[in-house]
Amino acid sequence: MNKIFPLLLLIFFAGGCKKELRTDWTLQQSGTANTLNAVYFTDIYTGYVVGTNGEILKTINGGSSWSAITSETSATLNAVFFSDKNTGYVAGSGGTILKTIDGGSHWTLLTSGTTNELFSIVFFNASTGFAAGYNGTLLKTINGGGQWSSLSAGTDAWLWSICFTDANTWYVAGDSGIILKSVNGGVNWDRLNTGASKSIYCVQFADKNTGYGSTREGKIIKTTDAGTHWSQLNTGMPNEIYAVDFPNTSIGYAVSWPGVIVKTSDGGKNWVKQNSNSSNGLKGVFFIDGSTGWVVGVKGTIIKTTNGGGSDS
Numbered sequence: 643m644n645k646i647f648p649l650l651l652l653i654f655f656a657g658g659c660k661k662e663l664r665t666d667w668t669l670q671q672s673g674t675a676n677t678l679n680a681v682y683f684t685d686i687y688t689g690y691v692v693g694t695n696g697e698i699l700k701t702i703n704g705g706s707s708w709s710a711i712t713s714e715t716s717a718t719l720n721a722v723f724f725s726d727k728n729t730g731y732v733a734g735s736g737g738t739i740l741k742t743i744d745g746g747s748h749w750t751l752l753t754s755g756t757t758n759e760l761f762s763i764v765f766f767n768a769s770t771g772f773a774a775g776y777n778g779t780l781l782k783t784i785n786g787g788g789q790w791s792s793l794s795a796g797t798d799a800w801l802w803s804i805c806f807t808d809a810n811t812w813y814v815a816g817d818s819g820i821i822l823k824s825v826n827g828g829v830n831w832d833r834l835n836t837g838a839s840k841s842i843y844c845v846q847f848a849d850k851n852t853g854y855g856s857t858r859e860g861k862i863i864k865t866t867d868a869g870t871h872w873s874q875l876n877t878g879m880p881n882e883i884y885a886v887d888f889p890n891t892s893i894g895y896a897v898s899w900p901g902v903i904v905k906t907s908d909g910g911k912n913w914v915k916q917n918s919n920s921s922n923g924l925k926g927v928f929f930i931d932g933s934t935g936w937v938v939g940v941k942g943t944i945i946k947t948t949n950g951g952g953s954d955s
Contacts, residue, residue: 667920669915669943671708676694679721681927682730682928683930687703688701694943697719716737716751719735719740721762727766754773755790758779759782762801774816779801780804793831799816802841803855806847821869829923837859857882861875875905883896885924895927897925899939
């Protein structure tokens with residue numbers, strides 16, 4: 643009797659401890675105090691983070707450890723994108739665009755043709771890419787960044803984010819509720835009626851028709867008809883939403899401050915706040931699939947989940 647009772651207690655507390663120790667978002671050691679603005683992974687192990695003071699970090703083990711890479715710049719880096727596992731681009735202040743062709747070991751400064759700050763850079767394939775930024779800046783390359791041409795977007799608003807759904811169809815989001823759409827590879831741009839009046843910091847499409855934008859008002863707007871109509875989704879977030887990521891049309895994540903992450907599993911109808919294990923402002927989010935993702939932010943914050951951030955309830 644005396645032997646069985648302690649055993650039962652051990653089993654009880656072991657089970658309890660296992661539940662209590664569960665962590666849905668885990669802090670990773672970045673090794674920097676710089677603000678981290680964006681994150682991109684080429685596979686479940688290999689990822690890159692960029693931030694202030696020319697900060698570029700790389701991991702080859704899913705974030706268990708991060709190594710600083712010499713970028714040869716002190717510019718604030720706002721965006722990172724890889725067109726394949728070796729070829730990547732970074733964009734930031736002063737019109738900075740950097741390129742690597744060896745998985746981040748070396749970076750080359752490209753001639754962007756502008757000194758305006760760039761906030762977003764995206765490539766459709768190895769050749770064709772766009773960058774967007776301050777004062778309506780919109781750039782395009784068709785030779786992998788060798789040359790960049792300036793496009794007329796018809797606005798001088800700050801352009802924060804750009805994305806595509808196919809080679810010809812591109813969207814760019816910016817201040818004053820702006821989302822512009824091109825159906826001819828950036829030659830012409832039409833302003834969409836988003837219903838938003840404040841900055842749209844991020845635009846992303848989960849498929850060719852279903853897209854989302856995050857706003858300065860703490861709301862997310864959604865379209866299901868390729869941008870013709872937009873509806874407002876209530877996330878319950880009081881502060882501006884800096885970034886969203888939708889691995890598919892149902893599951894999505896949005897990040898803000900202080901340390902706020904919300905998730906939807908029904909295409910934005912309902913949002914659940916998650917335990918981020920951080921109180922810092924969060925700036926960027928990237929999911930490699932529906933379960934595994936990373937969020938970055940101020941003071942060198944990097945956090946990771948492997949179970950979609952935990953339960954939806």
